Amino acid sequence: MDSPLWHTFSALLGAAVGGGITFLLNRQQFANQLQIIRAQHRTEYMAEETARHFLGHKGFTDRSFETLRMHLGGFQDDELRKILVRAGAMRVYREDGSEWWRLISRMDEYIEGKQLGQIAREI
Numbered sequence: 001m002d003s004p005l006w007h008t009f010s011a012l013l014g015a016a017v018g019g020g021i022t023f024l025l026n027r028q029q030f031a032n033q034l035q036i037i038r039a040q041h042r043t044e045y046m047a048e049e050t051a052r053h054f055l056g057h058k059g060f061t062d063r064s065f066e067t068l069r070m071h072l073g074g075f076q077d078d079e080l081r082k083i084l085v086r087a088g089a090m091r092v093y094r095e096d097g098s099e100w101w102r103l104i105s106r107m108d109e110y111i112e113g114k115q116l117g118q119i120a121r122e123i
Contacts, residue, residue, distance in 0.1 A: 051087040055103045065099040
Protein backbone atom coordinates (compact mmCIF):
# COMPACT_ATOMS: atom_id res chain seq x y z
CA MET A 1 0.00 0.00 0.00
CA ASP A 2 1.24 3.47 -0.81
CA SER A 3 2.53 5.55 2.08
CA PRO A 4 0.40 8.67 1.28
CA LEU A 5 -2.72 6.50 1.00
CA TRP A 6 -1.92 4.84 4.32
CA HIS A 7 -1.56 8.24 6.01
CA THR A 8 -4.88 9.38 4.58
CA PHE A 9 -6.72 6.29 5.87
CA SER A 10 -5.15 6.55 9.31
CA ALA A 11 -6.11 10.25 9.50
CA LEU A 12 -9.71 9.43 8.51
CA LEU A 13 -9.86 6.60 11.05
CA GLY A 14 -8.53 8.89 13.78
CA ALA A 15 -11.10 11.56 12.90
CA ALA A 16 -13.93 9.00 12.92
CA VAL A 17 -12.92 7.57 16.31
CA GLY A 18 -12.46 11.04 17.80
CA GLY A 19 -15.82 12.18 16.42
CA GLY A 20 -17.54 9.10 17.83
CA ILE A 21 -16.06 9.63 21.27
CA THR A 22 -17.03 13.32 21.19
CA PHE A 23 -20.59 12.41 20.15
CA LEU A 24 -20.98 9.90 23.01
CA LEU A 25 -19.56 12.30 25.59
CA ASN A 26 -21.83 15.15 24.43
CA ARG A 27 -24.86 12.86 24.51
CA GLN A 28 -24.07 11.82 28.08
CA GLN A 29 -23.49 15.42 29.12
CA PHE A 30 -26.83 16.46 27.58
CA ALA A 31 -28.64 13.66 29.45
CA ASN A 32 -27.07 14.78 32.73
CA GLN A 33 -28.00 18.43 32.12
CA LEU A 34 -31.58 17.42 31.31
CA GLN A 35 -31.78 15.41 34.52
CA ILE A 36 -30.48 18.36 36.57
CA ILE A 37 -33.00 20.75 34.99
CA ARG A 38 -35.85 18.33 35.63
CA ALA A 39 -34.80 18.03 39.27
CA GLN A 40 -34.76 21.83 39.59
CA HIS A 41 -38.26 22.14 38.06
CA ARG A 42 -39.72 18.98 39.57
CA THR A 43 -42.73 20.80 41.02
CA GLU A 44 -43.90 21.98 37.61
CA TYR A 45 -43.32 18.58 35.98
CA MET A 46 -45.22 16.78 38.71
CA ALA A 47 -48.06 19.31 38.56
CA GLU A 48 -48.38 18.75 34.79
CA GLU A 49 -48.33 14.99 35.29
CA THR A 50 -51.01 15.24 37.98
CA ALA A 51 -53.15 17.46 35.74
CA ARG A 52 -52.85 14.92 32.91
CA HIS A 53 -53.85 12.19 35.34
CA PHE A 54 -57.03 13.99 36.43
CA LEU A 55 -57.94 15.06 32.91
CA GLY A 56 -57.22 11.59 31.52
CA HIS A 57 -59.67 9.77 33.82
CA LYS A 58 -61.82 7.33 31.84
CA GLY A 59 -65.10 8.43 33.37
CA PHE A 60 -64.72 12.17 32.87
CA THR A 61 -63.49 14.04 29.82
CA ASP A 62 -63.91 17.40 31.56
CA ARG A 63 -62.91 18.63 35.00
CA SER A 64 -63.96 21.83 36.68
CA PHE A 65 -61.30 24.37 37.51
CA GLU A 66 -62.37 24.21 41.17
CA THR A 67 -61.72 20.45 41.29
CA LEU A 68 -58.31 20.84 39.67
CA ARG A 69 -57.42 23.73 41.98
CA MET A 70 -58.43 21.66 45.00
CA HIS A 71 -56.19 18.72 43.97
CA LEU A 72 -53.29 20.83 42.66
CA GLY A 73 -52.88 23.12 45.65
CA GLY A 74 -50.12 25.62 46.13
CA PHE A 75 -50.50 27.47 42.82
CA GLN A 76 -52.12 30.78 41.98
CA ASP A 77 -55.06 30.54 39.56
CA ASP A 78 -53.19 31.94 36.55
CA GLU A 79 -50.15 29.77 37.31
CA LEU A 80 -52.40 26.71 37.47
CA ARG A 81 -53.95 27.65 34.11
CA LYS A 82 -50.46 27.79 32.58
CA ILE A 83 -49.71 24.34 34.00
CA LEU A 84 -52.92 23.01 32.47
CA VAL A 85 -52.03 24.45 29.07
CA ARG A 86 -48.55 22.91 29.26
CA ALA A 87 -50.22 19.59 30.13
CA GLY A 88 -52.15 19.77 26.84
CA ALA A 89 -55.52 20.97 28.12
CA MET A 90 -57.94 23.55 26.81
CA ARG A 91 -60.43 25.70 28.71
CA VAL A 92 -64.15 25.53 28.07
CA TYR A 93 -66.88 27.67 29.64
CA ARG A 94 -70.21 26.03 30.33
CA GLU A 95 -73.60 27.74 30.00
CA ASP A 96 -73.62 28.61 33.71
CA GLY A 97 -70.29 30.45 33.28
CA SER A 98 -68.20 27.85 35.10
CA GLU A 99 -64.69 27.08 33.89
CA TRP A 100 -63.93 23.52 32.76
CA TRP A 101 -60.80 21.92 31.29
CA ARG A 102 -60.24 18.94 28.98
CA LEU A 103 -57.25 17.40 27.25
CA ILE A 104 -57.01 18.23 23.56
CA SER A 105 -56.10 14.59 22.92
CA ARG A 106 -59.55 13.58 24.26
CA MET A 107 -61.60 15.84 21.97
CA ASP A 108 -62.69 12.92 19.78
CA GLU A 109 -63.94 11.06 22.85
CA TYR A 110 -65.83 14.16 24.02
CA ILE A 111 -67.46 14.64 20.61
CA GLU A 112 -68.48 10.97 20.44
CA GLY A 113 -70.03 11.23 23.91
CA LYS A 114 -71.96 14.32 22.89
CA GLN A 115 -73.24 12.64 19.72
CA LEU A 116 -74.34 9.57 21.70
CA GLY A 117 -76.14 11.83 24.18
CA GLN A 118 -77.93 13.60 21.32
CA ILE A 119 -78.97 10.29 19.75
CA ALA A 120 -80.26 9.06 23.14
CA ARG A 121 -82.34 12.24 23.56
CA GLU A 122 -83.85 11.79 20.10
CA ILE A 123 -84.94 8.26 20.91
